[in-house]
Amino acid sequence: MSAGSISAEGVGVSFLFDRHQRAVTPALARLRRTSTRTWGVHEMGFTIGPGEGVALIGPSGSGKTTVLRLIAGVLSPDAGRLDVRGQVGSLLSTEAGLLGLLTGRENAALLGVLAGMSRAEAQAALEQIKLATHLEDAFERPVLSYSEGMKARLGFAVADHTGPDVMVLDEVHEALDHEFRQIVADRAHASLEAGGIVVAAGHDHPLLATFCDRALWLADGRIAADGPFEEIRQAYLNEASIDS
Amino acid sequence: MASPDTALRRSIDVLISLTISDLKVRYGRGGWRLVKWIADPFALVGVYLVLVTLVLDRPGEAPGLSLACAVIPFQLFTTTIVNAMSAVAARRSIVLNMGFNRTLLPLSGALTETVAFGASLLLLALMMAVYGVAPTLSILWLPVAIAATILLAVGVAYPAALLGIWMPEIGNFVMSFVRVLFFIAPGLVALSQISGDAHDLLMINPMTGLFESYRDALLYGDAPGAVELLYPATLGVLLLVVFVPIFRSEQRQFAKIMEF
Numbered sequence: 001m002s003a004g005s006i007s008a009e010g011v012g013v014s015f016l017f018d019r020h021q022r023a024v025t026p027a028l029a030r031l032r033r034t035s036t037r038t039w040g041v042h043e044m045g046f047t048i049g050p051g052e053g054v055a056l057i058g059p060s061g062s063g064k065t066t067v068l069r070l071i072a073g074v075l076s077p078d079a080g081r082l083d084v085r086g087q088v089g090s091l092l093s094t095e096a097g098l099l100g101l102l103t104g105r106e107n108a109a110l111l112g113v114l115a116g117m118s119r120a121e122a123q124a125a126l127e128q129i130k131l132a133t134h135l136e137d138a139f140e141r142p143v144l145s146y147s148e149g150m151k152a153r154l155g156f157a158v159a160d161h162t163g164p165d166v167m168v169l170d171e172v173h174e175a176l177d178h179e180f181r182q183i184v185a186d187r188a189h190a191s192l193e194a195g196g197i198v199v200a201a202g203h204d205h206p207l208l209a210t211f212c213d214r215a216l217w218l219a220d221g222r223i224a225a226d227g228p229f230e231e232i233r234q235a236y237l238n239e240a241s242i243d244s
Numbered sequence: 245m246a247s248p249d250t251a252l253r254r255s256i257d258v259l260i261s262l263t264i265s266d267l268k269v270r271y272g273r274g275g276w277r278l279v280k281w282i283a284d285p286f287a288l289v290g291v292y293l294v295l296v297t298l299v300l301d302r303p304g305e306a307p308g309l310s311l312a313c314a315v316i317p318f319q320l321f322t323t324t325i326v327n328a329m330s331a332v333a334a335r336r337s338i339v340l341n342m343g344f345n346r347t348l349l350p351l352s353g354a355l356t357e358t359v360a361f362g363a364s365l366l367l368l369a370l371m372m373a374v375y376g377v378a379p380t381l382s383i384l385w386l387p388v389a390i391a392a393t394i395l396l397a398v399g400v401a402y403p404a405a406l407l408g409i410w411m412p413e414i415g416n417f418v419m420s421f422v423r424v425l426f427f428i429a430p431g432l433v434a435l436s437q438i439s440g441d442a443h444d445l446l447m448i449n450p451m452t453g454l455f456e457s458y459r460d461a462l463l464y465g466d467a468p469g470a471v472e473l474l475y476p477a478t479l480g481v482l483l484l485v486v487f488v489p490i491f492r493s494e495q496r497q498f499a500k501i502m503e504f
Contacts, residue, residue: 015500023504025497027490028410069499073343076496090342097338101269113261114344118253122261155341 003050003195004086004165006071012079013041013066040066041221044080048199051192055208055229056201057236058218064201067218068092068170071199086165086197087116094175096155100144104135107143108158115162125161132157134180148175156180160187167191169200174207185210205233255345262335262352267359285364289315293367297374304434306375306463312368313458314431317393318451320361321400322422327353328401329408329415336502346495347488350401358394365390368462380465389457389468392477396450399483402491409494409501425451434459450476 015038016029029035041063048054056064069075070082072090097114098107108129112122130139133153143151152175159167167188176184188198188211198211208215208229215232217225225232271277293315297308304310331349332339339346372379407418429451430438438446446452453472460468 015504017504023501025410025494025501027494069340072341074340074499088343092341093337095337095341097341099265099269099335099337102265106265106268110261110265111338111342113257114338114342116254119257119261 004088004197005050005083006046006048006085006166006197006199007083008047008070008080009045009082010080011041011044011070011077011082012039013070013075014039014078039221041070044221044223046216046223046226048197050195050197052214053188053192053198053200053212055205055212055215055233056199056218057203057205057208057215057233058224059240062218063221064218065092065170066221067216068168068199068201071166072168084166087162088166088168089115089159089162089164090168091152091155091159092168092170094148094151094155096151096159098143098146098151098155101142103142104133104139104146104154105130107154108139111155111158112162115158115164117162129157129161132161149177149180152176153180156184156187164191164196166197166199169198169202171202174202174204181207209233255348258344259348259352259355262348263355263359266352266356270356270360281360281363282366284360285316285319285367289319289364290367293371297371304437306371306377309368309371309375309377309463310434310459311432312371313462314426314429314451314455316361316364316367317389317454317458318426318431319364320357320393320397321425321451322419323360324354324357324397324401325404325422326419327357328404329412329418331401331405332409332498333412333502339498339502346498347492350405350491351398353405354394354398354401357397361393368458372462377463379462382461382465382467385457385461385468388473389454389461392457392473392480393454395480396454396476396483397480399480399487402487403483406487406491406494409498425449430455447471450479 016024016026016035017038018024018029018032019034024032024035044067056067058064066075068090069092070077071084072088072092073084074090074092097111099110102110105126108126109122112125112129113119117125133139135150135153138146138150143154146154169184185207191198192211200208200212202208212229215227215229216223217232217236225235271280293308293312296311328350331353332346335349338344404418407414428446429449430446431451435443435446435452435456453475457468457472460466460472
């Protein structure tokens with residue numbers, strides 16, 4: 001593992017919609033001439049250095065998932081500059097990129113390659129990934145038969161096995177049972193101690209507190225506050241209780 | 245940044261993995277997948293060819309084989325378009341979860357269909373056997389005709405994938421248009437049986453050259469005309485030159501489209 005880092009400067013992500021409110025790409029928007037632009041993330045700036053565990057907190061629709069997708073390379077900024085250094089491992093939904101008709105083993109082989117391993121490396125890692133998932137015989141069954149928690153275990157095990165410098169987790173760890181949550185927390189700690197970065201979003205604050213010392217509070221696609229986890233969490237909860 | 249050599253090896257690994265996963269979904273696992281692979285083209289067009297060969301009394305030279313020389317390459321063309329139009333949506337969960345080179349998705353779909361197309365070649369052999377058409381040296385042109393077919397299919401996969409993203413609702417219209425391409429080419433009737441302006445106009449359709457190339461190689465025992473192969477192959481390359489950069493630029497937006 002090499003030291004990872006994330007630097008965002010004035011980053012924005014916009015969504016274009018046509019007059020029927022369907023999402024369109026800029027090329028299609030130009031062809032259709034009429035479109036409206038909505039900013040999902042706006043003027044966002046932060047830096048995250050090696051060994052930092054950062055929680056993204058905020059209400060639904062505040063931009064948490066968009067920020068995680070930016071870091072994971074799923075989205076590119078439409079404004080500003082984002083620099084992510086190091087190998088990124090992402091688990092952004094319980095589906096985790098899994099294809100239902102493939103078995104756990106076949107999905108692990110595919111996701112391993114998509115995450116940056118060579119085919120040979122992915123094949124060689126399958127037994128270790130199987131052990132890490134704790135899925136046992138279910139590893140050989142189609143993922144269609146899996147519960148949400150089983151899918152999250154598989155997705156996490158593959159993402160973790162690629163040895164990421166930056167681990168990005170979006171709520172999915174909340175689908176995990178207590179035993180595997182502890183494993184996620186342990187792996188996150190090990191990664192942080194080795195100079196890795198963990199960025200996680202979710203509403204289970206006690207779980208986030210186990211591996212995040214810092215929090216970014218997002219509201220309406222902007223950073224409302226950035227600081228120590230507990231301090232930011234309290235500020236957010238106070239505001240949320242006033243609003244409700 | 246990865247060196248070009250590393251990036252190429254990584255792209256090949258991703259391409260192979262995506263294609264293998266596609267094939268596993270389609271054909272399953274174990275010994276039966278070979279049976280399914282062979283049986284699929286028979287299920288798609290085999291019954292029709294048997295009908296033409298054994299039941300209907302059609303004029304012309306080896307009508308079943310002549311028809312197979314058109315239907316089989318056309319099948320690769322159409323299935324590639326169908327696959328490409330859903331190439332990104334079918335992998336929605338991956339597109340929303342991971343950053344990877346999505347430009348490989350249409351190519352992977354075309355590769356999957358090419359593997360499926362491989363089994364269709366057995367139908368051509370069967371038709372030759374049924375009509376007692378012995379292979380000649382011109383059969384050596386068959387790989388060239390297949391290469392031109394694949395090149396055109398890969399080329400058309402990129403605009404088809406973009407259409408699948410931009411306007412998924414017009415999928416049926418696109419497939420209707422594609423089917424028309426078969427009927428405005430010498431598919432049901434060989435080009436030699438068509439005369440006048442229609443003969444010349446049919447040459448505009450890239451399918452014409454492909455169909456006739458297969459017939460030249462397998463039925464007539466001739467070398468295909470250069471234009472018959474160069475036209476569809478060049479069109480395939482042109483489509484790649486125009487649409488791969490557009491696809492590469494648009495791929496940054498796919499996750500946004502998939503989310504809503």
